[in-house]
Amino acid sequence: MSTAVSPLAPTDVPDMPVIAGVKLATAAAGIRYKGRTDVLLALLDKGTTVAGVFTKSKCPSAPVEWCRAKLKGAGSSKGLARAVVVNSGNANAFTGKTGKQSTALTAQIAAKAVGCSTEEVFLASTGVIGEPLDATKFDGVLATLAETATPDHWMDAAKAIMTTDTFPKVATATVKLGKARVTINGMAKGAGMIMPDMATMLSFIFTDAPLSAAVLQSLLKTGVEDTFNALTIDGDTSTSDTLLAFATGAAAANGAPKITRASDPRLKAFTKAFYGVLADLSEQVARDGEGARKLVEVVVEGATTKPSARKIAMSIANSPLVKTAIAGEDANWGRVVMAVGKAGEPANRDKLSISFNGIRVAKSGARDPSYNEKEVSEAMKAPKIEIKVALGLGKGRDRVLTCDLTKEYITINGDYRS
């Protein structure tokens, strides 16, 4: 298995500012391996609101079920969070009843360390599945982390949640909310599916903006649609995918207005910046796709509707034949036609146009007569490939990110036993 950093890793890594109300600490709890940093604790000031979106898997992990229950939970702590515990090494998925006990015990240990209710503790796990997670390993560790947490640990935190990621993924934005400057920090992990067990996409977003939990949930729900939900590495969905957002509200001290309605016009710039952080992180996940050598952007326009465009774009982005062609630097538009055809959405073969990195290779249902093989071959060497399909039917447009499919993906996931 290769440990080299993806050739698509961003060269420009931001300095992560502090977020008032958030403190971070990491440790090696020996979850799976000794001496490897595998736990992240994020401490959140009182009054921090929380929102989350999760895997659509019908077989979710125990931590996903825990978070869902806490978000729905009634009582005074509803929509509030004081701590997030993230571990790598063990996903606590498909662990039966012991999985549930394990999340409860982890939350108890964290609640005691932080001095809060278990209702205010959020959990995420990634790593091997089907193995019991021994939560007693957090005993002592979380108490130490709670004491030593500092506001400036962002890069270490992003590293602590990595599994087979080849680089840590962080993004940040500052933006005006009312007359105050507020900050949004995010981190993510994910690289397709993780050898030798289960893939997971985890992401955590923090802001000092004073947002109600409902506003935060609305931002997340809309924000993922064109970012994390418009991303595919291999069409496989983890049982553990988790995206949590936290708003400490600390910027209220600087005059930031408290936002309680998602439709509040003062939220406009913030919303844009928030989506920008989600988009940045999700693109980084595509750039770290297992074995990826090319970032692929699939744009479908002229579909009957946007959902129809999404379905067609996903069909193209998930096609092994399209992805292997891109790996081979082959502008194989025949395979793109195939993927359009199998999507089951309205399409008229004789109106289809297809281009690669701006060079049209097919139009009106046949090869573009002006298509120059040499020019296209040259364009296909670029590290980023845009496949654009124009259907010529309506105004539906959408965009999906993915990566190519290389032998390295098979090496990473094939776990060849010798």
Next chain:
Amino acid sequence: MSTAVSPLAPTDVPDMPVIAGVKLATAAAGIRYKGRTDVLLALLDKGTTVAGVFTKSKCPSAPVEWCRAKLKGAGSSKGLARAVVVNSGNANAFTGKTGKQSTALTAQIAAKAVGCSTEEVFLASTGVIGEPLDATKFDGVLATLAETATPDHWMDAAKAIMTTDTFPKVATATVKLGKARVTINGMAKGAGMIMPDMATMLSFIFTDAPLSAAVLQSLLKTGVEDTFNALTIDGDTSTSDTLLAFATGAAAANGAPKITRASDPRLKAFTKAFYGVLADLSEQVARDGEGARKLVEVVVEGATTKPSARKIAMSIANSPLVKTAIAGEDANWGRVVMAVGKAGEPANRDKLSISFNGIRVAKSGARDPSYNEKEVSEAMKAPKIEIKVALGLGKGRDRVLTCDLTKEYITINGDYRS
């Protein structure tokens, strides 16, 4: 690209009997390469009935559209066929209006050679897409083939329609219909998606049984459900998939009854044999999956319904992570859980059981305590792997065939330019 025969090729190749009323001939028409056998003509006696099922692609090839139109066609020739022309080298797909002209010209040349109406000519093409198919190349060739066709050319015919298939695929059965013996012969081609362009599954079934076109269509439609439609190599669907069946009715001379209703009880044994031929051919396609080293049978039972079991089985069979694990001889049940979860069908994580080749590795939503790693590792070395998932919810059961995903698949489809 490897030209070695798949290690999963059947060792037992049947002697193909003649079918009264069917004559075959092959030739090298120079469709794409000179000197390569690339045309098959099947001549059918007067009165031969025909039925067909085709790709569900929204962008079908010109020959698929041609066949669909002829099957629907009105007039005295409706449901009747006199000739089938199959070519490799060019799929006549995504060729715009010239594609339609090309099918019409091919049918004209064939009709003239055979002495029938163009309405009774059926066409199938496989090979490169997006390139015009020059039908004038059939001129002369088809007339010669019509003159030289013989009843015993089955293996040559199966070879003529191959593209990247590593072995010809034939199957045969004889069975009683009334008191007469009737014969069913079938051939198929397909190996996933074909380098460097488009994949295609083509299959042709011939029988001397006297069946009406409606009966034949009913047999095909029901028969593909658990055979060709329960097969996936890589989840990609060709624009050209074609399965045609022909019944010459010649066995009527030996006393076989003419069957005009699909519900006729005399059809029972024939139906079983017919489905057997379809099952045999579709398994051979899985065995010739691009880069395949293992045949994989996914069995899902205990689902709420059979369609639900099918969806879950397909989700497992199409998961790159499951397929790479099988290639690595790794009984990675975590990935099977993942694939069950992403299918979106009813599933209860805590009732799931999973076994590989009869060895249960997970039960009641967790690792099976009796699971012996060594025993399973040994079992995973077999050339055929059965993944069985028991959902414990209902009586829905289904089965899907696929193959593993190896680096060879990437090599075949990656078309690495140097």
